[in-house]
Amino acid sequence: MKVGVVTFPGSLDDRDAARAVRAGGSEAIALWHDDADLHGVDAVILPGGFSYGDYLRCGAISRFAPVMGSIIEKANGGMPVLGICNGFQILCESHLLPGALTQNQGLHFLCTPQKIKVENISTPWTSNFTEGLEIVIPLKNGEGSFQCDDETLAMLEGESRVIARYVGVNPNGSRNLIAGISNARGNVVGLMPHPEHAIDPLTGPSADGLPFFTSILNAMVGK
């Protein structure tokens, strides 16, 4: 199975995401922002980083990259897409996911091992978790506070589209402690913390992030 990892100018965690894809058993295919061809991948990851330096608004420029046109089209057709951190911001800017990520309540960049609870295991990115499992993976961003209007929040909660929630003290002021959400169909997932940095306790706080990458293999093989 082939999982594409997009590199935008300023992407930082693209190599890490590719490593995690391989650790999860799939083949990682490097996709380039300026190339609309998805090279036959079965799923796509938009990695973390500071694409275009976060200029204008996080993800606002990347959303217009040629590769995003193809990804939006495929995502609307059901292809699994995972946006991590800056990738989540790009998905919101692309209107594949509702809401927006704003500056952390504490006003600082925050890098910390973060406990989150996986609340929805019906997506292709979370199927290998058990529901309600608490895991620890890195959170690292300056603009990770998830915000949306009340109606959207009610919809996300009502449709069980909150994929993961922060446990304990709210690290950034996200509404309802939201760490990740999905689209209505469940194939597009945005996640603020970084599972790709938690695939080996040697280099991360845990290996708790690995099931995101084994889940996608299962989801694609199962098709």
Added chain:
Amino acid sequence: MALDTVAIAAQTPDQEQPFAALGLKPDEYQRIREILGRRPSSSELAMYSVMWSEHCSYKSSKVHLKQFGEKAPHSDALLVGIGENAGVVDVGQGYAVTFKIESHNHPSFVEPYQGAATGVGGIVRDILTMGARPIAVMDPLRFGPADAPDTRRVLPGIVAGIGGYGNCLGLPNIGGEIVFDETYAGNPLVNALCVGVMRHDQIKLAKASGAGNLVVLFGAQTGGDGIGGVSVLASETFGSTGPAKRPSVQVGDPFTEKVLIECSLEIFAEDLVVGIQDLGGAGLSCATSELASGGSGGMRVELDTVPLRDPSLSPEEILMSESQERMCAIVEPGKIARFLEICKKWDVTVNVIGEVTDGDRLIITWHGETIVDVPPRTVAHEGPVYNRPLAKPEYVDRVNAQVLDLPMPQSAHEVKAAIIKLISSPNMADKSWVTSQYDKYVQGNTIQSQPEDSGMIRIDESTHLGVAISTDANASWSYLNPYEGAKLALAEAARNIATAGAKPLAVTNCLNFGSPEDPGVMWQFAETVRGLADGCLEMGLPVTGGNVSFYNQTGDVAILPTPVIGVLGVIQDVRSRTPMSFTDAGLELYLIGETTNDLAGSEWAYMHNQRGGQSPIADLQREIRLIELLLEGQSIFAAAHDLSQGGLAVSIAEMVLHNNIGATISLDQEIGIVLLSETPGRVVVAISPDHAGELISLARKYDLAITKLGTTGGTSLTVNDAVIPLDELRTAYTQTIPKLFG
């Protein structure tokens, strides 16, 4: 202003020139006239003024720094030594590692965020320029008193600047130091270290050779920021009055730098450059003259082809601008098409601005008129050299003779109070309010970072090869005895590598001092360099490069002599490294190394406003034996943690808090000394009781004292009768910094 050309300069020998305002002394200006046989053109004057500044020319330090070459130990590991942008060390398996520290002290005081940010940017480009992929950064920082108003201004800005730039580059920040002391008020120290990795055959050097090869400028456009930064900012003492210096601080754009890194690495991978130099201090003046001087000598540059962010800049300003995120490469004509193609892929601005010539002159033109015609070596490498007067300051004997009068804890109550007081002091308290603003996970190879003894990065995922780095300074000891202080900082940095199981290989340094025009400061500097060179020779560790920052003083008050020493080591299998703390109860804790009464220069003395007495004398043979013991015994250590500032009290508190597993220790000597003395050459290790015999015979083999302290486990730190619940200890440890800066 009318263009001042070389021809006009030759015709108007008597025209007055603003050399003093550019930082040149009258005799230096006279020497330029002698070299050229005429007065310099205004562009030439601009180039000489920045390149002959203290920051670029090392004119006050050169006569001392040559000891690093003269006393260099034999080392098979050194691939590129002092003089290039950064030294390069062989770490085996075909990998070469390059690392260096630089200061960005003065800009960070003027404009904390941008000053610190561009400090990171500059050192990262130095590492990139060697052909290496940057893999991590570290930041040793020093500030005035933690509760001083100016510290509250500069610290948050500096930390945010380091984070803002480094995080955006995707470089894990794996360590550093934060120290508060009155002498840094008005003179914060921002030292930035970067480490990079490459294969042996990818090493690049700063030389322009091969007539007909092209001079290519790529990266950001040139703007009016940072004009004269090295001469005006870094080479002068701040007065209490005087004009605002903000226009001399550069403004960073980390996004452009990130793209420049990826673009450059792709260019290097295809072997498209003959030589390369980054544009840092002194901008184009430095890059063109150093490239030409490092090569055959001849170069012709059309300055009007430099892409500008501000079209109104004069040629002098373009030559002096320190706009960030720029690189200058020498490219064969046959490879230029591919070079331009890669720049286009990454949307990097690129221009051919000149070519290498047969001659031995650096000639720069502006719309066809010659504005610079100089022998490049006289600009880049043959600047003035000063053997400045030095004299032992009167304070040294006076403070050395002082006898400390410190309260020493004895009762359980006093022991507990002392530990709490130490661990909650700003210098000793938890710094995660700072380090949590830095990305430590990016690139996925960080094995250790703050608060471990050293930062450790995996460089090969399949063989598990890694490198470890630590930076250390003990300015209090350097103040009492700069010769020993330098050796002791070297020993501490090496020890901090070895506790994790890495073998020390090479040294870099950042020497932060007051004004070299003060004979007392110059004596401190000379003693420091002599100590470091002697120490490196004795420990067999070559100095690969470094940086000198003078003029860190306000009025007559200089900072403490602060040599920050960085040691790089190699570890064959990062999976086997020893962490600073234990994860199990029931382990035995041992102190390796002897404790004597070394309270002079200690944190305990500092907290009681006493800065007298005599610093310890470095016993580097004992340090070497300790390192050998740590490396040989690595497999039996569950944890190993260096003892330094704050002594055993702080180290044991850090160990129990790290994984929230307590310890019970009993000390039968004089408890205050054992807890608070900072005798160098000591490490606490945790081992399974099964290994006790092995450890004791290792200590015997290496002739080192060993003391059993106690065992791990429980929910408190218990020292004899003093019981400190971990929760209470944690509160004391973690509240200080957020309260001050949060």
